Amino acid sequence: MTVRSTRIPNRMEITSPTYLAKEQVQTVQDYVLFSAHAVANIFRKPRYFADMLLQADTIGVGSLPIVVLTGFFTGAVLALQASNTLERFGSVTLVGQLVSTSMVRELGPVLTSLMVAGRNSSGMASELGSMVVTEQIDAMRALGTDPMKKLVTPRVSATVFMLFFLTIISDLVGLTGGLFIAKVLLRLDARQYWSNAWETLVFQDIFMGLAKPVLFGFIIATIGCFYGMNARGGTQGVGRATTQAVVAASVMILAFDLLVTRFLMAVLSLN
Amino acid sequence: MSAPTLPLDSAAVTTGENSSPAIVFEDVALAFGENEVLRGVSFRLNRGETKALFGVAGSGKSLLLKLAIGLLRPDSGRIIVLGEDVTQMREEDLFALRAKVGMVFQESALFDSLTVRENVAYRLMEEHGIYDDEIDRRVREVLRFVELEHTLDLNPAELSGGMRRRVAIARALITRPELLLYDSPTGGLDPVTSNTIIELIVKQRDVYKTSALMVTHRLQDAFTMATHQFDKQSNRMVPLPAGQRCEVPMSFLILRDGKVIFDGDLRELAFSKDEYIREYIS
Numbered sequence: 001m002t003v004r005s006t007r008i009p010n011r012m013e014i015t016s017p018t019y020l021a022k023e024q025v026q027t028v029q030d031y032v033l034f035s036a037h038a039v040a041n042i043f044r045k046p047r048y049f050a051d052m053l054l055q056a057d058t059i060g061v062g063s064l065p066i067v068v069l070t071g072f073f074t075g076a077v078l079a080l081q082a083s084n085t086l087e088r089f090g091s092v093t094l095v096g097q098l099v100s101t102s103m104v105r106e107l108g109p110v111l112t113s114l115m116v117a118g119r120n121s122s123g124m125a126s127e128l129g130s131m132v133v134t135e136q137i138d139a140m141r142a143l144g145t146d147p148m149k150k151l152v153t154p155r156v157s158a159t160v161f162m163l164f165f166l167t168i169i170s171d172l173v174g175l176t177g178g179l180f181i182a183k184v185l186l187r188l189d190a191r192q193y194w195s196n197a198w199e200t201l202v203f204q205d206i207f208m209g210l211a212k213p214v215l216f217g218f219i220i221a222t223i224g225c226f227y228g229m230n231a232r233g234g235t236q237g238v239g240r241a242t243t244q245a246v247v248a249a250s251v252m253i254l255a256f257d258l259l260v261t262r263f264l265m266a267v268l269s270l271n
Numbered sequence: 272m273s274a275p276t277l278p279l280d281s282a283a284v285t286t287g288e289n290s291s292p293a294i295v296f297e298d299v300a301l302a303f304g305e306n307e308v309l310r311g312v313s314f315r316l317n318r319g320e321t322k323a324l325f326g327v328a329g330s331g332k333s334l335l336l337k338l339a340i341g342l343l344r345p346d347s348g349r350i351i352v353l354g355e356d357v358t359q360m361r362e363e364d365l366f367a368l369r370a371k372v373g374m375v376f377q378e379s380a381l382f383d384s385l386t387v388r389e390n391v392a393y394r395l396m397e398e399h400g401i402y403d404d405e406i407d408r409r410v411r412e413v414l415r416f417v418e419l420e421h422t423l424d425l426n427p428a429e430l431s432g433g434m435r436r437r438v439a440i441a442r443a444l445i446t447r448p449e450l451l452l453y454d455s456p457t458g459g460l461d462p463v464t465s466n467t468i469i470e471l472i473v474k475q476r477d478v479y480k481t482s483a484l485m486v487t488h489r490l491q492d493a494f495t496m497a498t499h500q501f502d503k504q505s506n507r508m509v510p511l512p513a514g515q516r517c518e519v520p521m522s523f524l525i526l527r528d529g530k531v532i533f534d535g536d537l538r539e540l541a542f543s544k545d546e547y548i549r550e551y552i553s
Contacts, residue, residue, distance in 0.1 A: 046397075046399075131382075134378060134383075136383070138337065139380035140382075141362075142369055142372070142374045143393055144369045144394065144397065145366075145393075146362070
């Protein structure tokens with residue numbers, strides 16, 4: 001795919017609202033086409049499996065420390081906050097239930113995705129953006145390689161695949177964080193905590209919690225690659241693309257989280 | 272200096288039997304917004320010929336190379352490269368044509384995450400089915416040609432500007448292309464390194480008869496190429512005898528305001544009466 005010129009203005013300039021709206025619509029259209037192209041390449045040869053593994057290592061294994069830390073502290077603070085409310089009703093023993101449903105359905109996928117977006121959308125945008133401004137992408141095309149197949153599709157596949165597992169790890173570590181608070185500060189029985197946390201989960205909770213990272217992983221990778229491949233204007237342009245990628249990916253994750261949650265609640269008959 | 276030999280298959284050497292031009296530009300126009308960069312550019316590059324492309328900064332010289340290899344598409348006009356109309360080809364189809372074309376970018380455009388070996392071997396590794404031993408042999412051959420065999424395991428960041436440029440030339444040569452596109456191959460380099468690179472280009476022209484389009488700002492480089500030939504016996508570039516200058520397949524093309532204002536050989540350039548050209552070459 002020939003990467004089209006970006007609609008991102010290079011400098012402060014006065015533009016009419018109509019022009020601005022058209023630019024935004026055009027950018028969305030370009031992004032949709034870009035994403036569709038990235039997905040279509042999964043079914044086209046050549047496939048860069050080694051590049052996908054490399055990206056899976058960078059994105060998945062590389063993000064593990066921040067995901068573990070985020071998950072643990074989120075689970076812990078969730079237990080702490082929940083205990084304060086539950087104590088008023090004399091139901092502090094239910095803290096495990098609250099932590100597990102919150103982590104699995106919502107906070108696990110969303111916070112993991114936001115962390116991975118912060119780390120990897122920016123990384124993809126800056127790496128690909130640098131390759132664009134130093135003509136490495138042009139060189140790749142001149143050498144007979146499709147950059148969409150070689151650079152974008154492996155990143156998208158790897159992010160979707162790895163975010164799924166990172167979310168599972170984050171959920172488990174989050175529950176452990178909750179256990180830490182329940183045991184150390186609330187003096188609850190660990191077995192009771194786990195039993196509560198486990199038994200409250202139903203298929204719908206787990207489905208919702210694992211469907212989200214698939215979508216969010218796709219958003220993180222396609223946004224990062226899109227801004228990177230459309231970077232213009234030297235190092236300043238790369239910096240701008242990097243910032244915009246993180247902002248756009250984070251906002252899209254939160255916006256789509258609301259939409260997907262509402263949709264899945266309706267489909268799965270969850271209240 | 273003497274340039275090392277690059278062993279090539281006989282089939283890879285352009286014989287001149289194919290009489291169709293290597294490149295034909297027909298009334299090509301290209302604009303970015305309201306900025307018309309190219310306005311009806313037409314020229315042809317014959318097989319085995321090297322054409323030096325001049326023009327002030329921003330005149331669209333580099334764009335011509337990118338148009339020729341299909342990295343950009345013109346707004347109008349036709350571009351025929353090695354007998355194929357690149358303006359009508361899909362990106363997927365262009366990849367096959369690009370296998371026959373080598374390009375050296377202005378800033379080398381080496382992949383900074385790969386070593387010199389991996390950069391030079393990139394095309395061979397992408398082709399698959401070529402054994403590592405064969406890849407290694409060919410990488411060493413072509414790096415020997417540019418006198419950089421010792422840099423095999425270095426990263427591009429560890430090389431000087433001139434070395435990077437020569438690695439880029441090696442990367443372009445490894446598949447033995449029929450056509451070479453050089454974008455300012457000597458820009459920003461010292462005279463000694465520039466001369467080394469010019470000698471490599473002259474050797475490619477005279478020994479392997481490869482067609483080439485070369486963007487340059489350095490008139491002296493193009494004049495050297497027009498007044499020298501590669502001597503296979505001594506394995507170095509030597510000046511042509513006084514009476515035989517302009518006998519080498521070397522021509523010049525000058526762009527001004529998006530149009531071709533000169534397309535001819537050294538003699539025609541030297542005797543041009545156009546004031547702008549006279550000022551340009553003075």
